[in-house]
Each structure stands twice: as structure tokens, then as C-alpha cells.
Amino acid sequence: MLMTGDQYIESLRKLKTRVYLFGEKIDNWVDHPMIRPSINCVAVTYDLAHEPQYQDLMTAESELIGERVNRFGHIHKDTEDLKKKVKMQRLLGQKTASCFQRCVGMDAFNAEFSTTYEMDKKYGTEYHKRFVEFLKQVQKEDWTVDGAMTDPKGDRGLSPSQQRDPDLFLRVTERRPDGIVVRGAKAHQTGCINSHWHLIMPTISMKEEDKDYAVSFACPSDVEGLYMIYGRQSCDTRKLEKGADIDLGNRQFGGQEALVVFDDVFIPNEYVFMDGETEFAGVLVERFAGYHRQSYGGCKVGVGDVIIGASALIADYNGVSKASHIKDKLIEMTHLNETLYCCGLACSTEGYPTEAGNYQIDMLLANVCKLNVTRLPYDIVHLAEEIAGGIMVTMPSEQDFRSKMVVGRSGETIGDIVNKYLAGSPLATTENRMRVLRFLENICLGASAVGYRTESLHGAGSPQAQRIMIARQGNIESKKQLAKDIAGIKE
Amino acid sequence: MFKVGVRYCGGCNPRYERDGLVEYIKEKLKQVDFQIAKEGVIYDALLVVSGCTSMCVSFEQFQSKKGIVKVNSEDDKDEAVNSLLMLMEG
Numbered sequence: 001m002l003m004t005g006d007q008y009i010e011s012l013r014k015l016k017t018r019v020y021l022f023g024e025k026i027d028n029w030v031d032h033p034m035i036r037p038s039i040n041c042v043a044v045t046y047d048l049a050h051e052p053q054y055q056d057l058m059t060a061e062s063e064l065i066g067e068r069v070n071r072f073g074h075i076h077k078d079t080e081d082l083k084k085k086v087k088m089q090r091l092l093g094q095k096t097a098s099c100f101q102r103c104v105g106m107d108a109f110n111a112e113f114s115t116t117y118e119m120d121k122k123y124g125t126e127y128h129k130r131f132v133e134f135l136k137q138v139q140k141e142d143w144t145v146d147g148a149m150t151d152p153k154g155d156r157g158l159s160p161s162q163q164r165d166p167d168l169f170l171r172v173t174e175r176r177p178d179g180i181v182v183r184g185a186k187a188h189q190t191g192c193i194n195s196h197w198h199l200i201m202p203t204i205s206m207k208e209e210d211k212d213y214a215v216s217f218a219c220p221s222d223v224e225g226l227y228m229i230y231g232r233q234s235c236d237t238r239k240l241e242k243g244a245d246i247d248l249g250n251r252q253f254g255g256q257e258a259l260v261v262f263d264d265v266f267i268p269n270e271y272v273f274m275d276g277e278t279e280f281a282g283v284l285v286e287r288f289a290g291y292h293r294q295s296y297g298g299c300k301v302g303v304g305d306v307i308i309g310a311s312a313l314i315a316d317y318n319g320v321s322k323a324s325h326i327k328d329k330l331i332e333m334t335h336l337n338e339t340l341y342c343c344g345l346a347c348s349t350e351g352y353p354t355e356a357g358n359y360q361i362d363m364l365l366a367n368v369c370k371l372n373v374t375r376l377p378y379d380i381v382h383l384a385e386e387i388a389g390g391i392m393v394t395m396p397s398e399q400d401f402r403s404k405m406v407v408g409r410s411g412e413t414i415g416d417i418v419n420k421y422l423a424g425s426p427l428a429t430t431e432n433r434m435r436v437l438r439f440l441e442n443i444c445l446g447a448s449a450v451g452y453r454t455e456s457l458h459g460a461g462s463p464q465a466q467r468i469m470i471a472r473q474g475n476i477e478s479k480k481q482l483a484k485d486i487a488g489i490k491e
Numbered sequence: 492m493f494k495v496g497v498r499y500c501g502g503c504n505p506r507y508e509r510d511g512l513v514e515y516i517k518e519k520l521k522q523v524d525f526q527i528a529k530e531g532v533i534y535d536a537l538l539v540v541s542g543c544t545s546m547c548v549s550f551e552q553f554q555s556k557k558g559i560v561k562v563n564s565e566d567d568k569d570e571a572v573n574s575l576l577m578l579m580e581g
Contacts (some may be wrong), residue, residue: 052501052527052528053510054499055497055499055511056498056499056501056547056548056549057499057501057502057503059501083547084501084547086503087501087503088501088503090504091502298503303504305504341504482545
């Protein structure tokens with residue numbers, strides 16, 4: 001069943017998810033002003049699946065349940081699916097200008113699908129069968145699932161089993177005939193509170209001594225012992241201001257991250273997909289990271305589209321749209337943005353089938369894609385800020401704009417003065433000029449910069465992780481030989 | 492009434508206004524019943540609207556008796572009208 005956005009939001013209300021924010025338990029987190037924009041964002045992934053103009057990207061035919069499902073629950077069956085995934089992500093970035101959070105689950109499904117298959121083949125386990133049953137449930141119920149990988153990691157120079165506190169990587173603390181008990185945490189989990197279920201994966205390659213840490217499983221968001229502590233974002237308390245609108249920049253949508261804590265959570269065997277198979281921890285990590293690095297070639301591009309649009313708008317409103325350097329900057333922004341899209345599509349086009357039958361992206365190109373994503377969005381916001389001008393960060397608040405307090409000699413209110421001195425081109429009202437400027441402020445250095453800047457840098461692995469993968473697959477020796485052949489070097 | 496199923500691409504990066512183009516065609520062919528294409532329905536013709544030249548949209552799952560008309564740019568709109576007219580006459 002394909003849920004609508006409203007049905008999705010109502011389904012969250014039925015969960016007993018434990019959420020903490022500013023040191024307090026939040027019972028009605030669905031309607032909390034700091035959390036709700038991120039829920040609205042996920043809701044768009046449901047609503048667009050019902051729109052004829054977007055269905056070709058938003059939905060796919062499931063071979064598992066024989067029904068049309070939301071693409072976020074789909075297993076990629078060819079390179080066309082890989083490409084449509086990137087295209088869908090661009091579309092959603094355009095519609096929300098935020099992280100819409102549901103990709104982590106999709107990327108985890110596809111990484112688990114092939115990895116569990118290979119584990120079963122090697123060890124005679126039944127992880128793949130269990131995982132497929134779980135995925136069928138996800139598709140039928142149209143759940144949002146948090147694909148959770150990153151552990152807190154403690155001392156980065158030590159392996160999981162060497163940590164001073166053994167819980168700094170999530171681990172199995174007890175094995176029972178009917179399941180396992182896990183303890184630990186997953187850090188900065190995108191969209192975790194907005195998810196119906198969590199799909200947990202190990203965070204790094206592991207050795208034999210880390211056996212208890214090589215664990216993968218699924219559990220509902222409101223399972224006994226699980227709770228989440230909401231992550232702060234820059235300028236987040238603007239959302240708590242009474243009547244906040246213009247100053248938020250993006251009132252309707254936003255991203256979300258939280259610390260997910262597993263305080264001795266029991267996981268029944270049917271939802272355990274890895275338990276001690278250390279040699280497959282790295283495989284799962286690489287595959288998930290590969291898919292997720294591909295994802296950034298779609299989602300950040302969609303957000304980039306909105307930033308380019310906002311930059312062009314503020315140029316109009318400032319009366320500078322005809323200046324050649326402004327046109328050049330918009331061309332440069334488009335070039336940078338489309339470069340990322342090219343990378344996302346390229347690693348999809350060069351995808352290949354796994355033993356399990358689903359499709360994996362090209363690892364080298366996916367890592368090149370993500371490494372570009374760690375850089376180019378910074379160039380894009382740099383240009384956006386340059387076009388917007390300093391008023392983007394020095395402008396008075398919406399409350400001043402709306403103020404009726406008389407301050408001028410001729411009876412002008414604060415609002416009159418702000419309206420007068422913040423006017424730009426006759427093309428725009430002061431209010432609309434303020435709205436675009438606040439949008440740009442929000443995405444360049446406010447709450448949404450979490451998603452567009454720092455998430456671009458560190459999400460799906462920090463730049464060094466991509467460099468390592470590129471180094472592994474760059475095949476420098478064969479390139480040396482090419483040079484030798486051309487230069488006539490025989491040795 | 493001649494029935495045309497309209498199938499849109501997913502719209503990730505359309506180079507023109509897809510809805511506007513469909514509205515233009517509808518305006519020119521008021522005698523045609525345009526519907527969003529659904530599986531299992533047999534249309535007289537199918538109008539496939541792609542936002543760019545990649546034409547990645549899937550439409551094999553839809554059925555039409557007389558043919559399929561594809562558009563992938565604003566420039567295709569008049570040709571699409573003519574093609575649909577030809578299918579109606581044929």
C-alpha cells in the first residue's frame with residue numbers, strides 16, 4: 001500500500017518512540033516545531049508517489065511482492081533503476097531544499113540484499129531469507145527505515161574491541177536461543193525519529209576479535225530500550241519563535257539528525273542479518289557507502305537547483321540580473337551542480353549485477369561523485385552569498401519588519417523604516433526580497449547548511465574515506481605503463 | 492471520443508514546462524479525451540511526455556490501439572498535435 005503524506009504522519013503518531021530534546025522527553029514530537037519540518041520533508045516522498053507527473057521516478061515494480069512500491073523500498077534490478085534513484089533524489093531535493101532522509105534506508109536495503117546472500121552462500125546461514133521477509137514487510141507497509149551505520153567510535157585510533165568503553169561501538173551483549181541483546185549507539189542518524197524501523201549495520205571493517213561488533217539487524221523505532229536524543233542545528237531555535245516565518249528561510253521543510261541509543265535492546269532472530277561474520281562487515285560498509293555516495297549525486301543537486309534559483313531571484317530583486325558577472329556566476333553554479341549530477345548518473349550507468357541479482361553502482365565513480373560533493377556545494381554557496389550581498393546576514397528580523405512601534409520624526413514605525421531601507425528593485429516587495437535572502441542565509445549558514453554543507457562533507461563518509469577508495473581502484477600502475485608506452489620507455 | 496493516455500517522465504530535470512506543453516496540446520485537440528495513463532486501460536493513443544532527451548520514462552506497461560506519440564522538448568508540441576490528429580484520422 002502506498003501511503004500518502006498525511007497517512008505517513010498519522011502512522012508516526014501511533015508509535016511510542018522515545019525522543020529527548022533540550023534535556024526533556026518530548027511526547028508529541030510529531031507536532032514539535034523543531035521536528036515537524038523534517039517530518040514534512042519525508043511526507044513529500046509519500047505524496048509525490050501519488051502524482052502522475054512524478055510516479056515514473058517515485059515508484060517501482062517490486063519483484064518481491066508483485067506490487068508497485070515506493071522507490072525508497074525498492075531493490076535495484078538494473079542500471080535503469082540506479083539512474084532513476086538519482087533522478088528521484090534530485091527531484092526531491094528540488095521540492096524540499098532539504099535532506100529528505102529516506103535514502104539511508106533504501107541504500108541499506110540494497111547493501112543488505114547482496115551481502116546477506118553472500119554470507120548465506122559461504123556460511124549456510126539464513127540471513128538473506130530473513131532480510132527478504134523483512135523487506136517485504138517494509139514494501140507492503142510503505143515504511144520509512146533508518147539505515148544506521150555510524151557508531152560514536154570513541155578513540156578513532158583503536159578498534160571496537162580495544163575501546164576504553166566497550167559500548168562506543170554497538171555490540172551484542174548477550175546471545176539467547178531466540179535472539180540477541182544489543183547495546184551501544186548510532187550517531188547523527190538522519191531521519192531516525194521519523195522512521196518506523198531502523199536497519200542497523202556495522203560501521204567499519206572488523207577483525208576476529210571484534211566479533212561481537214559485527215552485527216546487523218532491524219528493529220522498530222519504539223522497541224523497548226531504544227531512545228533518541230535530538231541533534232542541534234545552527235539557528236534551530238528560530239523555529240521556536242512565535243509566528244516564525246520569513247526568518248526561518250524554509251519554514252516547511254528541514255533535515256534531522258539524532259543520537260540513537262540502544263540500551264540493551266532484544267532483537268528476535270528473524271530480524272538479525274549478521275552476527276559475528278566479521279569478514280562481511282567491511283563488505284556491507286563498502287556497499288552501503290557506495291550507494292550512499294551515489295545518492296549525493298542526486299539529492300544535493302536538487303537542493304543546488306533551488307539555490308541557483310534563489311540566487312537568480314535575488315539578483316533580479318537587487319536589480320543586478322543583467323550584470324555580466326552575475327550571469328557568469330549563475331552559469332558557474334549550474335556547471336558545478338550539473339557536474340555532480342553527471343557523477344551520480346555515471347556511477348549508476350556503470351553499475352553491475354551482484355550474485356544476489358540486484359545492482360551495485362560503480363565504486364570508483366561513486367567515490368569520485370561523493371568527493372566532488374564534498375567540494376562543489378561549498379563553491380555553489382560561496383557564489384550564492386556573493387550574489388546575495390552582505391544584507392543576507394545583517395538584515396533586521398521579521399519582527400522588526402512587522403513592528404508597529406513608532407520611532408521616526410514623522411511617525412514612521414520600525415516596520416516602515418525596514419520596508420523603506422531594505423527595498424531593492426521595483427520587481428520585488430521588501431518582504432519577498434527578505435524571504436529570498438533568508439532562504440539563502442538558511443541554506444548557506446543556517447539550519448539547512450547542516451544538510452547542504454557539512455552533510456555534503458561528512459555524510460556517507462568524510463573525504464579521506466573516498467580518497468582511500470579512489471586510491472584502491474585508481475590503477476596508477478596501468479597508467480604508468482600507458483605513459484611509458486607513449487614516451488618510448490622500455491623497462 | 493478518442494482517448495489518449497498521458498504518461499509523464501519522473502521530472503528530475505525537465506528542460507521545459509511539461510504541464511504547459513500538455514495543456515497546449517489539450518487546447519489544440521479539444522475533441523480528445525486526455526487521461527493520466529493507467530495500466531490495464533486500452534487507450535486509442537499514448538502521449539509520452541519526457542522532460543529531456545534521455546526519454547528514460549517507462550511506458551511499455553501501457554496499451555494503445557493506434558500508436559504512441561513522444562515529446563521531449565517544447566519544440567515537439569505542434570508535431571505532437573499533428574501526430575495525434577493523424578492517429579485519429581488513421
